[in-house]
Amino acid sequence: MNPAREDEARRRGRRQRRLCLLAILFPVVLALASAFGAVPIGPAELWQLFSGAGDTSDVVRAVFWDIRLPRVLFAALVGASMALAGAGVQGLFRNPLADPALIGVSAGAALGAVTFFYFGWQNALGGWLLPVAAFTGGWLAVIVLGLFNVGFASGGTAKLILAGVALNAMMGSVLGFFLFSASDDALRSMTFWTLGSCASAQWSQVLVLLVFLAVGIFLLWPNARPLDALQLGQDQAAHLGVSVLRVRLEVIVAAALLVGAATAFAGTIGFIGLVAPHLARLLLGGLHRAVLPGALFIGGMLLVLADLGARTLAAPAELAVGILTAAIGAPFFLWLLRRPSSWSA
Amino acid sequence: MNSDLPSLVAENVTLTLDTIQILDDVSLSMKPGRLVAVIGPNGAGKSSLLSILSGLWTADTGRVLLNNREVGNYPPAERARYCAVMRQDNTRPAGMTVLEAVELGRFAREAEGEASDLAWAILEQMGLADLAARDCTRLSGGEWQRVAFARTVAQVSSADGAGVLLLDEPVSSLDPSHQHELLGEARRLARAGHAVLAILHDLNLTAHYADEVALLSAGRVHACGPAAEMMRPEILSEIYGCQVTEVCEGGQRALVSFPPGKR
Numbered sequence: 001m002n003p004a005r006e007d008e009a010r011r012r013g014r015r016q017r018r019l020c021l022l023a024i025l026f027p028v029v030l031a032l033a034s035a036f037g038a039v040p041i042g043p044a045e046l047w048q049l050f051s052g053a054g055d056t057s058d059v060v061r062a063v064f065w066d067i068r069l070p071r072v073l074f075a076a077l078v079g080a081s082m083a084l085a086g087a088g089v090q091g092l093f094r095n096p097l098a099d100p101a102l103i104g105v106s107a108g109a110a111l112g113a114v115t116f117f118y119f120g121w122q123n124a125l126g127g128w129l130l131p132v133a134a135f136t137g138g139w140l141a142v143i144v145l146g147l148f149n150v151g152f153a154s155g156g157t158a159k160l161i162l163a164g165v166a167l168n169a170m171m172g173s174v175l176g177f178f179l180f181s182a183s184d185d186a187l188r189s190m191t192f193w194t195l196g197s198c199a200s201a202q203w204s205q206v207l208v209l210l211v212f213l214a215v216g217i218f219l220l221w222p223n224a225r226p227l228d229a230l231q232l233g234q235d236q237a238a239h240l241g242v243s244v245l246r247v248r249l250e251v252i253v254a255a256a257l258l259v260g261a262a263t264a265f266a267g268t269i270g271f272i273g274l275v276a277p278h279l280a281r282l283l284l285g286g287l288h289r290a291v292l293p294g295a296l297f298i299g300g301m302l303l304v305l306a307d308l309g310a311r312t313l314a315a316p317a318e319l320a321v322g323i324l325t326a327a328i329g330a331p332f333f334l335w336l337l338r339r340p341s342s343w344s345a
Numbered sequence: 346m347n348s349d350l351p352s353l354v355a356e357n358v359t360l361t362l363d364t365i366q367i368l369d370d371v372s373l374s375m376k377p378g379r380l381v382a383v384i385g386p387n388g389a390g391k392s393s394l395l396s397i398l399s400g401l402w403t404a405d406t407g408r409v410l411l412n413n414r415e416v417g418n419y420p421p422a423e424r425a426r427y428c429a430v431m432r433q434d435n436t437r438p439a440g441m442t443v444l445e446a447v448e449l450g451r452f453a454r455e456a457e458g459e460a461s462d463l464a465w466a467i468l469e470q471m472g473l474a475d476l477a478a479r480d481c482t483r484l485s486g487g488e489w490q491r492v493a494f495a496r497t498v499a500q501v502s503s504a505d506g507a508g509v510l511l512l513d514e515p516v517s518s519l520d521p522s523h524q525h526e527l528l529g530e531a532r533r534l535a536r537a538g539h540a541v542l543a544i545l546h547d548l549n550l551t552a553h554y555a556d557e558v559a560l561l562s563a564g565r566v567h568a569c570g571p572a573a574e575m576m577r578p579e580i581l582s583e584i585y586g587c588q589v590t591e592v593c594e595g596g597q598r599a600l601v602s603f604p605p606g607k608r
Contacts, residue, residue, distance in 0.1 A: 005465060010445050094436070221496035225457050231438030231447050237431070238401055240500065241425030241453030286440025289457060 015284050022283075022297040026076075029301045033308045034072045038315055039063045057286035075307040075321075076300040077209035079272050081216060081262040083256035083299020086273030087280065087292050088220050091227035092251045093161060100259040100273045103160075103252055104141035104167040108192060109263040111171050111178075113139020117189040118178045131205075131264035136261035141167060142252065195320030196269035198307045204272070205265050211259035217296075219254035223247050224288035229288065271325045272299050275333050282336060302329065350412050351377055351427060351540045353509045354491050358397055358407035360390075360564075367403070369392045369564040375540040377507055382555035382572070385545045386585055388559040390546045392433070395513050398542070399430045411509065418555050425453035426465050427502035428509040431493050433517070437481045443492050444468065444477040452497030463502060471530065486518040494527055498534065507538035528554040546587065548600040553564040560584050576600065 016240070035041045041049070041064060048056050049064050056064075085100040100106065112133040121129060145160075145167055179190060228246045229237040238244050259273065280294030306324040313319060353375040360368040368390045383391050397497055398409055400416035409416040411428055415592040419427075433504040438446060444464055451460035459602055464535055468474045473491055475483065484492065502507035514529065516524040522524070524547070533555050535541040545551045551558060551572065558575035560583045581589040581600065588603040 002469075002474050002477070004479075005444075005479040008442055011442065011478060156589050225452065228438070228441070228445075228457075229452050231436070231441065232446070232449065233434040233436035235401060236430070236434050236436070237395075238421060239399060239428075239430035240449060241422035243421050281440050285442075286438055287445060287457075316484070333569060343526050 001298070011285070015290050017288075019290055019294060022294055026297045026301060028070055029304055032062065032077055032302045034068045036308055036312055037063075037068055038311075039068075041068070053182075070206050070308070071198055071201040071311075072304055073206045074209065075198045077206060077213055077271065078198065078262040079276070079303025079306075080296045080300035081209065081213050081258040082269060082273040082303070083276030083280075083295040084213070084216055084220060084292060085258040086299070087263075087277035087288070087295035088227070089255050089273075091230065091278050091291070092248060093290055094233075094319075095161065096230055096278065097274075098161070099270075100255050101136050101270070102164040103255060104145050104164055104171065105138040105256045105259045106263055106268050106270075107149045107168045107171040107175070108141025108229065109134040109260060110136035110268050111141070111175055111195050113264075113267070114175055114178045114182075116191050117193070118182050120183075120186060121157045134264040135260045138263060139256060141171060142256045165252045172297050192320065193267045194260055194322075196267040196322035196325075197318070198266055198303075198310070198321055199318055200265070202248045209261055209265065212257055216254045216258040219250050220292055226286040226294055227251070228286075267322070269303065269322050269325060269330050272302055275329050276302060278333070279336070351375075351538075351544070352410070352412060352511045353398060353416075353428065353511075353540060354410045355394070355398060355404075355405050356410070357515070358394070358404040358409065360393060360397060360402070362393075362406055366567050367564055368397070369408070371561075371564070371566050372407075373398075373559055373566065375509060377538050378535055379518070379556045380535040380541045380543065380554060381559060382551045383542060383559045383561055384548070384551055385561035385579050386548065390564040391514055391561055394561065395430070395432075395542075395544060399428060400424055401430075406476060407524070410488045424452040425526070426502065426503070426508070426510065429497045431497040431513060432513045433513045435486070435489065435520050437484070437489060439480070439482050440462055441476065442480050443473065443481060443484070446481050446492055447496045447499050447607050450496035453500075454503070456480050460499070462472055464495075464499055466500050467502065469551060472526070473496075487520065487523060487607055488576065490518045491523065491527065494530075501534075507540070509540045510534060510539055512541070512543040514546065516545070516550065548576065548602070549582060552598075554602060 004146045018230060030078040031046060035043065039060060043061060045060060049061065061259065068224055070209060089100050089102060090098045112135070113130060115137070116130050116133040145163055177185065182190060188322050208338045226242045231248065232246055276299035277291060277295040279298050280291045286293045303325065306328060307321050309324045309328070310319040310321040355371055355373045358371045360369055371394060383394065383601060385391055400409065400419065403417055411419065411424065416424065444461065447464040447468060449459045451463065465477065468477050468484055473495055476488060476550050481489065497510060497512070516527055519527060528550055531541050531543060555572040557570065558572045559569040560575060560580065567584050568580060578589045578591050578600065585602070586603045589601065590601050591600050592601055
């Protein structure tokens with residue numbers, strides 16, 4: 001066998017193994033994270049809780065099932081959603097700096113949430129008004145982008161990126177006005193919301209996030225191969241048989257659903273959507289059949305770990321998780337950029 | 346299999362972009378077994394013509410028929426099975442190996458991972474096998490151009506009939522030896538029944554490899570016909586606006602160009 005083909009086969013094997021490793025690591029990190037917190041839960045207790053065997057105290061059981069586990073799953077789902085959306089959008093724009101925020105959904109969601117706080121609305125709809133307001137804001141932003149039709153149907157991705165930048169600036173200015181003229185109480189709520197948090201996690205939210213993640217996967221997975229082809233340029237992809245417009249619409253809708261839902265519940269959590277897909281590519285190479293699931297696992301784990309830090313580092317106080325994702329993530333990312341890629345080396 | 350297939354025919358195509366007339370009443374026909382070269386000065390409309398032939402752009406008037414059916418009426422995936430295009434685009438996919446990039450040629454035909462053997466065979470045939478595991482971003486310009494050609498060949502390789510190949514300056518980054526290798530392969534594909542079109546700048550390569558030549562100038566087909574009739578110094582001097590002379594040495598003929606006004 002030609003050594004180059006052996007190399008290629010080795011590389012494919014390595015990709016499979018690393019992806020499997022991530023898939024195994026993911027539940028392990030989740031289990032570990034649910035063991036730590038104000039009430040520590042040992043491995044034996046953890047096992048008893050899951051298997052239903054033995055007798056754990058009611059306090060431990062309540063802490064685990066009602067607070068700890070939903071929160072860990074919440075963080076995992078939010079992180080996974082942001083990362084998956086980021087992987088799709090980066091592939092679509094063929095731009096490593098692309099971020100789901102680029103299509104305006106994060107800023108739109110922030111605007112929705114800030115409007116909610118500004119007018120001092122009560123969190124009606126059984127506590128669901130805030131996420132609904134944020135989600136609606138996010139989607140309105142994407143629809144506005146679509147209405148302008150800049151770069152959606154025609155034109156290069158550069159136009160779409162620039163349109164996103166303009167939209168973000170526009171919403172930033174409205175956001176700024178609200179922040180400027182808000183009452184002190186509202187300002188505090190707004191600021192905390194924009195720092196992001198997993199503290200409000202509930203099982204119902206976990207369920208909603210799970211549904212959105214499933215829809216996102218459903219939309220993105222069939223586009224893995226078309227996204228690979230798009231890396232050759234939009235025109236060349238069209239010549240290879242890719243329906244470029246359809247891929248674009250599906251990826252943007254998927255990203256808007258994923259980021260919209262995640263942001264609605266957790267606030268704006270930056271960085272994960274940008275970094276997790278990069279880490280996935282460094283570990284797994286550029287094919288989206290590997291990058292999409294890789295980013296999903298990595299993003300989930302990153303936010304679970306960041307949230308673990310948020311609730312334990314300054315216990316009994318809570319740090320905003322957004323502070324930690326950037327504080328830990330950014331230096332780690334810089335360090336990774338310094339190293340030669342473990343994939344292409 | 347229909348013996349008229351594959352074919353690509355442009356009939357009276359015109360194209361205007363932002364009030365600039367790019368193509369004016371262009372007609373062109375590609376047949377199985379023939380290599381057609383399109384030559385002409387920069388800005389003559391060669392690449393625009395290729396975008397229209399490939400169905401990527403729509404002509405203002407006139408029509409393009411791929412296998413006797415309007416090219417715009419094909420769904421992208423079906424069109425890709427009959428017509429492969431190699432653009433000048435130098436966009437390299439990061440984190441993707443040469444083998445994976447060539448496998449992408451099979452996008453419209455097979456699921457991911459099912460085309461490795463074919464892609465490998467084509468790489469071996471083109472002397473690119475040693476690069477198979479190389480990241481595409483670590484190739485030289487010429488290597489990447491050869492890989493792009495291999496991908497285009499992978500796209501039309503099929504047991505159920507030949508296809509149309511459109512090549513936009515396929516040898517622009519290659520050294521002389523690889524220029525001959527690539528165009529020799531393109532001609533071999535034509536002989537095997539494919540219909541091949543290449544946009545070229547090198548007059549001698551055109552004279553050597555093309556069966557037919559279309560001379561494009563200012564958006565119009567200046568002349569079109571067998572290569573031997575088209576590649577004449579007086580015609581070429583006129584469309585390029587510089588002096589083209591034929592020199593003979595030991596039975597070999599070559600076309601040489603000089604700056605305007607000098608001999």
